Amino acid sequence: MIRLATNTLVLVLTALAWSAPPQAQCWFVNITGRTGYGGQEADVQAVKYDASHVYVQCSSVPSYPIGPWPGNPGSPTDGNWSFRITRQPQPKTGTRTATGLGQIGVWTNGVCIFNASDARSYNNRNVWHQNAIVVEGPGFDSCGGHPAMTQYHNHQNAACMYDLTPAEHSPIVGFGFDGFPVYGPFGHANIDGTGGIRRIKSSYRLRSITQRTMLPNGTVLTSANYGPAVSATYPLGYYIEDYEYVAGLGDLNDSNARFCVTPEFPEGTWAYFVTTDDSGSPAYPYLLGPTYMGTLDTANTGPGGGRVTVPTAAVAFDPVDLDESGVVDAGDIGGLLILFGSRGPLGDLDGSGSVDAGDIGTMLLHF
Numbered sequence: 071m072i073r074l075a076t077n078t079l080v081l082v083l084t085a086l087a088w089s090a091p092p093q094a095q096c097w098f099v100n101i102t103g104r105t106g107y108g109g110q111e112a113d114v115q116a117v118k119y120d121a122s123h124v125y126v127q128c129s130s131v132p133s134y135p136i137g138p139w140p141g142n143p144g145s146p147t148d149g150n151w152s153f154r155i156t157r158q159p160q161p162k163t164g165t166r167t168a169t170g171l172g173q174i175g176v177w178t179n180g181v182c183i184f185n186a187s188d189a190r191s192y193n194n195r196n197v198w199h200q201n202a203i204v205v206e207g208p209g210f211d212s213c214g215g216h217p218a219m220t221q222y223h224n225h226q227n228a229a230c231m232y233d234l235t236p237a238e239h240s241p242i243v244g245f246g247f248d249g250f251p252v253y254g255p256f257g258h259a260n261i262d263g264t265g266g267i268r269r270i271k272s273s274y275r276l277r278s279i280t281q282r283t284m285l286p287n288g289t290v291l292t293s294a295n296y297g298p299a300v301s302a303t304y305p306l307g308y309y310i311e312d313y314e315y316v317a318g319l320g321d322l323n324d325s326n327a328r329f330c331v332t333p334e335f336p337e338g339t340w341a342y343f344v345t346t347d348d349s350g351s352p353a354y355p356y357l358l359g360p361t362y363m364g365t366l367d368t369a370n371t372g373p374g375g376g377r378v379t380v381p382t383a384a385v386a387f388d389p390v391d392l393d394e395s396g397v398v399d400a401g402d403i404g405g406l407l408i409l410f411g412s413r414g415p416l417g418d419l420d421g422s423g424s425v426d427a428g429d430i431g432t433m434l435l436h437f
């Protein structure tokens with residue numbers, strides 16, 4: 071079986087005059103009626119794009135098994151989400167925007183990305199904010215997700231969505247709602263694309279404190295705003311404010327991003343990475359944040375967000391018409407053979423996890 075590196079695939083597809091933008095090609099589009107939790111429509115239902123945006127319609131229900139969630143009465147349902155991702159993301163000038171509660175981005179299988187916070191703070195004073203990975207972690211399923219009422223989401227790596235292949239540059243696994251991609255944990259050692267592949271590291275670390283009387287930025291708190299002393303009940307890491315950013319400690323900046331060459335963006339892009347420690351465990355701030363690197367598209371966030379109306383002129387991305395000839399034909403079989411043995415999602419038409427014989431069968435059904 072041929073196994074081509076992502077870089078090679080990108081070069082080959084570029085040579086085929088691929089016109090759909092990388093922001094449209096990386097989604098787990100469900101063309102086989104795959105269902106997930108509770109028999110609901112799974113993954114991404116449709117991807118469209120125009121000159122300014124890619125539009126993603128999705129359920130936030132993955133096609134892999136999820137649950138149970140000990141102590142959590144929530145039950146995921148199809149959220150009928152409609153998000154848009156700008157194709158011209160820009161780094162924010164001035165003070166960056168904090169990632170808020172609820173969805174801050176979306177995985178490439180259409181599941182919502184949340185930030186590290188679980189929405190609660192010590193004594194409800196909005197000073198010491200609980201870290202969802204530590205406080206809610208025991209209630210996560212084996213895929214690292216759980217529902218907020220009906221909205222299934224991850225605060226950390228979507229562990230069941232893709233295989234970790236440390237020898238290869240990780241794929242785009244999601245997008246922040248500022249339009250910058252989120253990559254899995256492994257990237258080029260150097261920002262210019264040289265130096266081989268290695269784990270990309272967060273520049274945050276746990277503070278060396280025993281009392282919670284001062285914030286990471288040096289603000290000395292009044293006693294009413296103290297957090298609990300560090301203890302077995304409130305271990306270091308229990309609160310977001312237990313972490314400090316140290317420029318240069320790792321690879322990424324204080325938004326968990328860096329500007330670098332990636333397989334999909336050979337000229338470079340700001341990119342977030344799923345951050346993990348040497349043992350592979352999630353490392354704060356885990357995904358993107360605590361601020362967006364770029365300018366947030368508020369159409370996707372907050373109460374009522376994620377209901378974007380797709381412009382009628384937007385072009386549908388057809389995952390079967392791989393050569394974009396406008397018809398499913400022999401050229402697409404050729405495209406599939408180029409992708410054969412890769413992990414997809416491009417070309418993995420049946421969602422099996424790789425581009426294989428099953429996808430040829432699925433393609434023929436669309437001939």
Ligand SMILES: [Ca+2]
Nearest residue numbers: 395397398399
């Ligand atoms: Ca075609």
Ligand SMILES: [Ca+2]
Nearest residue numbers: 418422424426
């Ligand atoms: Ca497949």
